[in-house]
Amino acid sequence: MEKMILNETPVRTARSFHINNIELKDFTMPEIGKFENIQIHNCGKLARGIEIDQNAKLPKPSPSHSLSQELTNQIELNANSNLKIKVNVDAAETEPIMINYTLDNKNPNLVNHISITADENAKAKIYIVYRAQTKQNVLYHNGLIEVNLAKNSSMDLYLVNFLSDISYNLDCVDANLAENSKFNLITVDLGGKYSITNYNVNLVKSGAEGTINTVYLGKKDQVFDINDIASMSGEKTKVSINVQGALFDNAKKNFKGTIDFRKGCKKAKGQEEEFCMLLSPKAVSRGLPMLLCTEEAVDGAHSSAAGKIEGDKLFYLMTRGISEEEARKLIIKARFQPILQLIENEELKNEVLEKMRF
Amino acid sequence: MSDKKKTQVEEINRNMYDIRNPEEYSYKTQGLTEDVIREISAQKNEPQWMLDFRLHALEVYEQLEMPSWGPSLHELDMDKIATYVKPKTDMKRSWDDVPEDIKNTFDALGIPQAEKESLSGVGAQYDSEVVYHSIKEDLKKQGVIYTDFESAVRDYGDIVKKYFMKCVPVTEHKFVALHGAIWSGGSFVYVPKGVQVDIPLQSYFRLNAPGAGQFEHTLIIVDEGASLHFIEGCSAPKYNEINLHAGCVELYVKENARLRYSTIENWSKNMLNLNTKKAIVEKNGKIEWVTGSFGSKISMLYPMSVLKGDNSKSEYTGISFAGHGQNLDTGLKVAHIGKNTSSVMNAKSISKDGGACTFRSSVKVTPGATGAKSSLSCESLMLDDISRSDTIPANEIETDDVVFSHEAKIGAISDQTIFYLMTRGISEEEARAMIVRGFASPISKELPLEYAVEMNRLINLELEGSIG
Numbered sequence: 001m002e003k004m005i006l007n008e009t010p011v012r013t014a015r016s017f018h019i020n021n022i023e024l025k026d027f028t029m030p031e032i033g034k035f036e037n038i039q040i041h042n043c044g045k046l047a048r049g050i051e052i053d054q055n056a057k058l059p060k061p062s063p064s065h066s067l068s069q070e071l072t073n074q075i076e077l078n079a080n081s082n083l084k085i086k087v088n089v090d091a092a093e094t095e096p097i098m099i100n101y102t103l104d105n106k107n108p109n110l111v112n113h114i115s116i117t118a119d120e121n122a123k124a125k126i127y128i129v130y131r132a133q134t135k136q137n138v139l140y141h142n143g144l145i146e147v148n149l150a151k152n153s154s155m156d157l158y159l160v161n162f163l164s165d166i167s168y169n170l171d172c173v174d175a176n177l178a179e180n181s182k183f184n185l186i187t188v189d190l191g192g193k194y195s196i197t198n199y200n201v202n203l204v205k206s207g208a209e210g211t212i213n214t215v216y217l218g219k220k221d222q223v224f225d226i227n228d229i230a231s232m233s234g235e236k237t238k239v240s241i242n243v244q245g246a247l248f249d250n251a252k253k254n255f256k257g258t259i260d261f262r263k264g265c266k267k268a269k270g271q272e273e274e275f276c277m278l279l280s281p282k283a284v285s286r287g288l289p290m291l292l293c294t295e296e297a298v299d300g301a302h303s304s305a306a307g308k309i310e311g312d313k314l315f316y317l318m319t320r321g322i323s324e325e326e327a328r329k330l331i332i333k334a335r336f337q338p339i340l341q342l343i344e345n346e347e348l349k350n351e352v353l354e355k356m357r358f
Numbered sequence: 359m360s361d362k363k364k365t366q367v368e369e370i371n372r373n374m375y376d377i378r379n380p381e382e383y384s385y386k387t388q389g390l391t392e393d394v395i396r397e398i399s400a401q402k403n404e405p406q407w408m409l410d411f412r413l414h415a416l417e418v419y420e421q422l423e424m425p426s427w428g429p430s431l432h433e434l435d436m437d438k439i440a441t442y443v444k445p446k447t448d449m450k451r452s453w454d455d456v457p458e459d460i461k462n463t464f465d466a467l468g469i470p471q472a473e474k475e476s477l478s479g480v481g482a483q484y485d486s487e488v489v490y491h492s493i494k495e496d497l498k499k500q501g502v503i504y505t506d507f508e509s510a511v512r513d514y515g516d517i518v519k520k521y522f523m524k525c526v527p528v529t530e531h532k533f534v535a536l537h538g539a540i541w542s543g544g545s546f547v548y549v550p551k552g553v554q555v556d557i558p559l560q561s562y563f564r565l566n567a568p569g570a571g572q573f574e575h576t577l578i579i580v581d582e583g584a585s586l587h588f589i590e591g592c593s594a595p596k597y598n599e600i601n602l603h604a605g606c607v608e609l610y611v612k613e614n615a616r617l618r619y620s621t622i623e624n625w626s627k628n629m630l631n632l633n634t635k636k637a638i639v640e641k642n643g644k645i646e647w648v649t650g651s652f653g654s655k656i657s658m659l660y661p662m663s664v665l666k667g668d669n670s671k672s673e674y675t676g677i678s679f680a681g682h683g684q685n686l687d688t689g690l691k692v693a694h695i696g697k698n699t700s701s702v703m704n705a706k707s708i709s710k711d712g713g714a715c716t717f718r719s720s721v722k723v724t725p726g727a728t729g730a731k732s733s734l735s736c737e738s739l740m741l742d743d744i745s746r747s748d749t750i751p752a753n754e755i756e757t758d759d760v761v762f763s764h765e766a767k768i769g770a771i772s773d774q775t776i777f778y779l780m781t782r783g784i785s786e787e788e789a790r791a792m793i794v795r796g797f798a799s800p801i802s803k804e805l806p807l808e809y810a811v812e813m814n815r816l817i818n819l820e821l822e823g824s825i826g
Binding site for chain 1: 426427718725738741743747748751753754758759761762763766769772
């Protein structure tokens with residue numbers, strides 16, 4: 001058993017605020033064996049525009065931020081699933097790629113490293129889904145996805161975490177955006193005793209645009225630690241972070257969102273919004289929405305809110321003949337809907353809605 | 359619109375604050391050791407309990423680490439700080455008895471005049487000791503106590519012992535422990551039950567000695583149903599050596615009481631301002647913080663409201679203005695503990711000429727604090743591309759029956775707003791100046807009048823050019 005400190009914020013604040021990092025106590029790093037439960041769909045149509053190499057030797061990972069050096073080292077030395085995805089310019093017409101990792105008793109530990117590059121003007125949508133097929137064993141996922149988008153390219157990346165609520169989901173995305181490229185990250189975070197995520201969008205060149213849209217739902221003793229970092233250094237870059245969640249039972253959430261307006265990002269715009277619906281008196285919500293700025297002509301805003309379901313909304317729905325329980329569900333779903341509707345794959349969207357039933 | 363002309367927001371005119379008197383003292387200690395603490399305590403002829411307290415605080419200081427966050431404090435070397443500088447005079451009750459050079463300094467700062475015109479009591483500290491203290495007779499008759507802290511330890515020992523460093527325990531952080539070990543000077547205020555002090559009291563802290571520290575202690579108790587407006591001002595002339603301010607303010611706001619605590623901080627740019635302030639607010643009580651931070655090289659200042667009683671309230675209105683060489687890291691902490699408590703924060707900052715402003719806050723709603731409401735708003739204005747402005751607000755919500763919201767904005771002056779004003783016949787320069795004045799006005803209107811005038815003078819706009 002050991003103690004592991006993860007997910008440091010880019011700028012520290014007082015320790016008494018309990019949000020600079022998250023500490024996993026009594027954690028034992030598992031032995032990493034083989035992982036064989038990976039399925040990649042739509043391969044037939046990939047041939048023309050997208051190249052996927054499951055046996056690629058990937059360069060040493062070098063994310064701008066990571067969950068910890070120890071976890072990055074594990075990815076470099078012990079990854080049991082490497083994927084190299086290259087999106088060519090003529091991939092625009094292909095179907096989305098669907099990558100499914102299923103963790104079970106025989107494949108309980110996944111350490112995956114994914115490298116995604118998009119050529120100039122290329123477009124792609126990639127879904128990556130983590131599922132659990134066992135409720136007995138503690139499952140472990142440590143992942144790193146490195147994304148490099150060339151000029152004028154665009155990518156929608158969907159990450160869905162369906163792991164069991166006794167698992168560890170430790171996930172990092174690091175995206176570098178060239179001139180006028182667009183990157184949309186849509187994440188649905190439902191699984192894990194601990195789900196600790198670190199999403200970095202680096203808007204390096206002018207005109208680049210990025211979004212991070214996250215939905216999470218915590219039950220029982222689940223803990224979510226979300227660290228979204230947008231670093232803006234290109235002129236006229238834009239970023240938007242939107243995190244919506246709900247906590248039941250004893251669930252806890254830490255949201256750390258940083259928009260860093262760096263030197264050179266003139267006329268950049270950045271906004272972040274976070275809302276946490278508290279559905280139990282024992283749930284805990286922590287937030288740290290940061291704006292850092294060393295450039296003059298920028299436009300930055302953030303808002304953060306937490307609370308229970310507003311009584312007047314409940315009352316309105318109940319006057320329309322809807323029961324209180326149904327009204328609550330409707331209000332929660334309505335909060336999530338703008339992000340969930342970004343999931344174009346109907347089958348997956350329905351699966352998400354099914355898993356979110358409460 | 360011209361892109362080239364820039365409106366200059368002038369550097370703060372510090373002439374009146376930079377008056378230096380020759381360094382004259384009757385006693386002085388250097389550095390921080392047990393012997394130094396024993397000497398300070400002996401000089402003050404303190405009771406044993408206070409010496410024991412100081413020595414315990416020194417032990418805690420030695421155990422605690424420097425902060426691992428915020429501005430770098432690497433320039434602070436406690437061995438080089440003059441920890442106690444006793445001026446060449448005792449405390450006086452008349453300005454005529456105060457030595458002339460010291461009196462002239464306070465005259466230049468406008469303190470005696472403000473006392474005549476708009477205050478009901480004044481305390482003036484020079485280096486480590488209070489040199490002047492007064493209170494109007496009618497307040498005395500109502501039982502209001504306003505005195506220097508040394509006299510309070512002597513004359514009101516029981517009450518001081520009950521409250522001293524209970525609100526801010528020495529274990530809270532390293533500089534509170536430092537304060538506990540070497541505190542000197544400051545004010546003690548007690549407002550009895552039901553007494554409304556309509557005209558403010560003011561304590562002014564002046565640090566003249568180069569390389570010195572000021573560690574004044576302010577303890578205010580506003581008893582049930584009473585009210586008070588207390589103003590704190592501070593300044594120092596500029597030297598090349600580092601000066602240190604590590605004061606401590608403890609405020610007790612009892613049931614149904616109200617306290618407004620206004621601060622205009624105008625330390626010189628060689629000052630490390632590491633002050634600690636906290637208020638404990640009982641049932642139906644209210645604390646109002648009004649803060650203007652303009653001076654110091656580095657400030658780390660986060661007043662805290664502990665909303666202990668049901669229906670207690672906190673309001674914070676603050677502005678920071680950081681110019682060349684300044685790093686002002688300020689904000690507020692609030693702990694909601696009682697039921698149906700509320701907190702409102704409104705913070706603004708302006709950064710220019712390479713100055714750095716950080717708004718740092720924490721709102722904690724504890725598990726039993728049902729019905730809590732908290733709203734926080736902060737806005738930052740960057741006047742050039744060599745400055746820095748950060749917003750670091752943390753929140754921790756441990757109950758579902760809460761309404762919490764926070765919003766922040768950062769940016770330069772918008773061309774669209776200027777265009778709108780110009781379509782109404784206002785010149786571009788005036789439009790830009792109006793925007794900056796308007797940005798600061800929600801704060802300046804909360805300040806006492808003479809300070810509002812001073813703040814507007816500090817943020818002195820030169821209308822010839824343009825921002826942006």
